[in-house]
Amino acid sequence: MALKLVLLGPPGAGKGTQAKSFAAARGIPHISTGDMLREAVAAGTPIGLRAKAVMASGQLVSDEIIVGVVRERLARPDAQAGFLLDGFPRTVPQAEALDAIVAGGDALLVVDIAAADEELIRRLTSRRVCGQCGANAPVPAPGQPVPTACGKCGGALTQRPDDREEVIWERLRVYARDTRPLIDYYRRRPTFRSVNGAQEPSAVARDLEAAVNAAAALRLAQGAAIASNGAGV
Numbered sequence: 001m002a003l004k005l006v007l008l009g010p011p012g013a014g015k016g017t018q019a020k021s022f023a024a025a026r027g028i029p030h031i032s033t034g035d036m037l038r039e040a041v042a043a044g045t046p047i048g049l050r051a052k053a054v055m056a057s058g059q060l061v062s063d064e065i066i067v068g069v070v071r072e073r074l075a076r077p078d079a080q081a082g083f084l085l086d087g088f089p090r091t092v093p094q095a096e097a098l099d100a101i102v103a104g105g106d107a108l109l110v111v112d113i114a115a116a117d118e119e120l121i122r123r124l125t126s127r128r129v130c131g132q133c134g135a136n137a138p139v140p141a142p143g144q145p146v147p148t149a150c151g152k153c154g155g156a157l158t159q160r161p162d163d164r165e166e167v168i169w170e171r172l173r174v175y176a177r178d179t180r181p182l183i184d185y186y187r188r189r190p191t192f193r194s195v196n197g198a199q200e201p202s203a204v205a206r207d208l209e210a211a212v213n214a215a216a217a218l219r220l221a222q223g224a225a226i227a228s229n230g231a232g233v
């Protein structure tokens with residue numbers, strides 16, 4: 001069965017960090033719409049040109065653009081055996097579009113990584129990214145200084161334009177208005193799970209692993225029940 005995983009969660013919950021290592025461990029592509037858009041901005045493509053100001057102000061790129069990007073990405077050969085979506089869907093229309101894209105295939109597993117606003121704000125305001133190798137520096141513990149040099153390559157650390165404090169508030173507002181409703185959209189599915197994102201990364205990784213395994217086992221059992229029902233008809 002293909003592992004089709006969607007990670008939900010507010011900005012700063014740690015989706016990106018978890019997504020990278022989880023996808024690498026499972027050998028499935030990590031599809032981050034935020035990373036794809038930032039690459040498009042850096043490369044100056046037509047989509048990047050349209051997305052740049054929208055992203056810097058904390059708003060969402062239009063559903064139409066992002067659904068097109070994801071539809072194309074999921075059609076590529078490496079996504080046929082499974083994928084991990086990080087940052088998509090972010091609105092109910094995007095979730096509906098995704099359901100249509102995967103219809104008839106293996107069910108989506110959806111895991112929400114939850115954390116309270118105060119923790120999200122603390123993490124986002126102290127998040128720094130390496131200008132040289134692109135790595136995220138580990139967020140300092142409360143009260144600890146924000147790092148200035150990359151621990152991996154020594155490059156200078158910078159702040160993402162959308163991690164400025166006034167933009168963070170806007171992103172959290174947009175999250176509450178447009179993205180949090182997705183929890184209700186998915187919650188009744190047996191393949192939905194929620195994990196506590198307000199823990200250290202290794203603990204979140206452990207809970208994520210357990211949540212995915214539990215959801216996958218349930219999906220397998222359901223598939224078997226449907227198959228045997230079908231055989232009985």
Ligand code: ADP
Binds near residue numbers: 086162
């Ligand atoms: P975050 O750290 O908030 O999770 P991402 O790196 O996932 O941020 O995305 C950064 C920005 O890219 C978002 O604030 C938004 O402007 C844009 N973006 C990313 N994914 C989507 C999406 N699915 N729909 C619309 N806009 C998106």
Ligand code: ZN
Binds near residue numbers: 130133
């Ligand atoms: Zn670096």
